[in-house]
Amino acid sequence: MVAPNGARRGKDDHLALPLTAEELAATAKACHQLGAQALHMHVRDDEGVHSLDAGRYRDAIAAVTECAPAMSIQITTESAGLFDVPAQLACLEALRPAAASVSVREMARDAALAARAYAVCAEAGTQVQHILYTPACVAQLQAWYADGTVPQEMRDVILVLGQYATGQPAAPAMLPEFLALIAPLALRWSLCAFGPQEHVCLLAAIKAGGQVRIGFENSLGPEDGASWADNAASVAAFLQQATARGHILAPQTDVPGANLREPT
Template structure:
């Protein structure tokens, strides 16, 4: 049996209210969601913010507003911003977001930063200077290989060993499957990583339980999935968190809180 930590990703970059009425968009909605998810067992919020049209944004002012609202509503919850491009932003804009915020924690997609290696050097160097806890987003074993190369070349500081493996994808819509975890674990076995897992689709819970069993942490929420394993629509993000915590407890695993 294993101990694990749980992050919630309540909205992501693409879904809208039309996908689920309880998808949080505004700072106030994100704050309410953070409080409910913290009570259900989540220790960290993976934060996306949106522009006035509901589109994905890396605007520092919008991040500051959302982070302040979350801090008021759930003061013990960690907040991790994302620098993900979602097919919109160049690495230079992702770096500018990090420069403006110097956040406590941020996720950075290795394959996105690899588009501009000189920007990657600056981004990881800035995070090291600012004390930002970087979580490398790894979409495939090829991303693990890129990260391995960057460790060897000194692009990524050796101490930055926090990663998240991603099973499945948005487009084309590809659900995650538990058996996909083995390829990531095998590719990363020599790197001494602190790893988490997220997964797309209604098999999300099965994927995350497999990750916990294998010694990883997990990320759950509406960014990746809106359904129960049986195909019913989840009430909200807190319900998603609570269901995973219950399933993990029944399997004998122990949730670690902040």
């Protein structure tokens, strides 16, 4: 899965960071041609600020679908410090997307509305990918499975290594503890990693049996070099590293992620 822009970065960070529907579509096409199988979509308003507007999502989804019709699209309901749970719920209700990433810790700000949000997704057939930042997120998800807030069949998660807020970069050594925490839940997991060791962390995720999400939302370049020219250049560099280690890009499935697997 490619995450080409995120909620915070802009053209001042990298001129090739896509903000408009047209730019997202061009990025999606270039990355899909290389092997990226899904797009993690953020949309922006006219000022370039993170948005949960359903109309903007519809326009961007249409543009991407036209350019890369076989590419799966996942919207995000992430607040980025701008939106509350009612706004996140309203986005899901209005859009009823095929797939959405949903932050457990953000939904926990209003447990009653969280239950409604997951129910809306279940009714719409939305493939929910739970965002897990910390052990507390894992514990909350486990509690919600137990009390029925989250349907048992919603087993997709994305583990987040590193943080924007604290400036803490991701490192592969962070992954084993996270995997131990989620092991009892039998989850289908993907990984994203913030910082210059993004690709190294993603290689560790593949080796551990996970799926991966890559892109300018998480890193603009490696720790030992200049920024990548664009998202497609990052995808190409990562796939080159993965295939050099014997990993295989498997056929596209409905599991979020780049769908790389260990050699057999």
